[in-house]
Amino acid sequence: MIVILLFLQFLISKSSIMDRLMQSIKMDINEKLYVKDPESSTLGKKIVEQGILLIYEIGFECFTFKKLGTKIGSNESSIYRYFENKHKMLLYLASWYWGWTEYKLVFATHSISDSKEKLNKAVEILAQTVKEDKSFTHVNEVLLNKIVISEYSKSYLTKEVDNENKEGYFTIYKRLVDRLSEMIAAVDPKYPYPLSLASMVMEGTLHQFFLKEHFPALTNCNDKVTPAEYFVDLIFRTLKTKPNG
Amino acid sequence: MIVILLFLQFLISKSSIMDRLMQSIKMDINEKLYVKDPESSTLGKKIVEQGILLIYEIGFECFTFKKLGTKIGSNESSIYRYFENKHKMLLYLASWYWGWTEYKLVFATHSISDSKEKLNKAVEILAQTVKEDKSFTHVNEVLLNKIVISEYSKSYLTKEVDNENKEGYFTIYKRLVDRLSEMIAAVDPKYPYPLSLASMVMEGTLHQFFLKEHFPALTNCNDKVTPAEYFVDLIFRTLKTKPNG
DNA sequence: ATATTATGATAGTAATACTATTATTTTTGC
């Protein structure tokens, strides 16, 4: 009996509820990032789905709408009716990713009242490896996570950042940094750099994953030590406290 | 009398010796990064000098050898005789920058025996704002620093990283991370993540400078709080000790 | 003074990053 109950609980916590929730969610992405909402048609979803695969395969630099057109058996010009250019498409995909991450974060932390436990959970969510693709949607989150690791910086390291920031293209990401910053401040209201610590964790996580893959000599993260462990440890050392203590 | 002595000491520490040393230094940059050594001719130096200005002005994406040719009144094809392509040129400039930083780091820390003081100094050097251009060379370090902040990530976030890493294009940067990591380990040999902490500081510094400029709402660094202060504080909190104590 | 080397000028190619126009499907509303 208890075995069955535990198994049920496992199912609920690990999969069902969360997954169903995620499937019914429509990401709230800045409308200026697309010409026509890719969620509104089959072709649009195909563009996003196969776009993710192609960017993952050949990298953002080599990725072109022409190649994507060939891959999906569609015309280049049709893709231009959904996205102005590949930069906007990257911003769109990034917003999708951070929106998805935000849902996971909010879902996993909202019911936690203890501020340390909450922060601990938040960092685990933000720095966790996206392992399985449980989605029934057209978005492969595992690959999208890898794209974000390798390409996200390129979306803001441009001469147009300030304008694009004003247009609200980075809103979701900024809100995530802010949420994390608030959780840090809740644990230690006297810590003077909650924003910098939060933005550093967000960006540093992607970087540590990248190093683990391409510069293993520059990180202590590996098969046994996850970026999440490193950052949880870092945060609680910095705030001179322990996750639970 | 004491005033004069103090003034002399100020001059030596702040400027003369260091500057002269730097001017006579030839950066030890991987030879595969250029076709012909730009240090070996007037045109080569001009390409580097004006290249830095142009990349700073229009950003790496918009930067082309044709535009640089026009700027220096030289032919596009002549630039190709120095660098294979703009990506290699970026790697070259980055190597120059990290080589220069390494000199500053080694010079400023080698005589410090106290490990905490040494680490403190190292972080200050790595995270310091490059304010003045004291150089008599063709390289404008202030602008190069800004280029590194905005463009360095693009030099390794590519599909070719692993090959280029094998070719040794990132050697100097890696050595810097290693040096910092060693200094961290010297202060706290039991700290389990010295490499991750070091690589995070190196990368995080650039990121905090970028945020300060373009996303001030995501950082506590500003006119009064420098990234150096934030990172020194972070490191010594993490290692559960103080810079001098 | 001449051979060598460096630089400049010109031309050319394939690919990129689009825009515009027209044709053909597909969808939908009645």
Added chain:
DNA sequence: GCAAAAATAATAGTATTACTATCATAATAT
């Protein structure tokens, strides 16, 4: 079931990029 509307595909065209190749000329070294 049909016409109108909307979506997609096909084609063509432009300016720019990222080169390569060749040849001419200028600078320098012996």
